[in-house]
Amino acid sequence: MAWSAVSAFVGLVLVLAGTPKLLAPRAFSRVVRGFRILPEPLARPTARVVPVAEVLAGGALVVGVATPAAAAVAVVLFAAFTTGLVVNLARGRRDIDCGCFGFTGAPAGEVARIGPWHALRAAALGAASAVLVLADPAAPAVTERLQGACLAAVVLLLALVVARVTRVVDRGPTRADTHLAGASVRYRAALAHTSR
Secondary structure (H helix, E strand, O other), X not given: OHHHHHHHHHHHHHHHXXXXXXXXXXXXXXXXXXXXXXXXXXXXXXXXXXXXXXXXXXXXXXXXXXXXHHHHHHHHHHHHHHHHHHHHHHOOOOOOOOOOOOOOOOOOOOOOXXXXXXXXXXXXXXXXXXXXXXXXOOOOOHHHHHHHHXXXXXXXXXXXXXXXXXXXXXXXXXXXXXXXXXXXXXXXXXXHHHOO
C-alpha cells in the first residue's frame, strides 16, 4: 500500500497544481514569464504544455496507469519547478508568484513571495517521483490502490489545512505595520508641535 499511497499523493498534488493553470492559462503564462528563465518565445508554449502534463501525469499516478512513465514526467516537471525556484532565490527574486497551486496565493494586500520552502517541497516531490520510477513495484490490487489513494487524500487534505491555518495565524508585525506605526508616531508629534 505504501507505493500506492506515494503514487496517489504525487498524482493528487500534480492534479491540484495543474487544474488552476488549465483554467487560467493567461495567469499561468504571466507566472512563467515572471520567473525570467525561459526566452519569451518559449514562455507561452511552456505555459500551455505544463498544466496538461501535470494533470495527465497526476491522473495516471492516482489511477495507477503507466506509473513509471507518469512518474518520469513528474520527475521532469518537479526538476523544472525546483530549478526555477532555486535560480530565482539565488538571484534574490523572492517577490514573485510561484503559481504552485493557483495564483496570488498571498493574502490580500500582500505580494506573493517564494522561499526556500517552495524549492524544498518541489525537490521532495521530485525525489518521490524518482523513487516511483526506479522502484517500479508490481501492480497493486484494486483495493490496495484505493486504500493508498484514500491515505494520500487524507494526508494531502491535512497538509492543505495546515497551510491554510498558518496563513491566517498572526506572525507578528510586518514591515508595513512597522512603517505605519512609525508614521503614526511622527504624525502625532507633528500635530503636538503645531498645536503649541
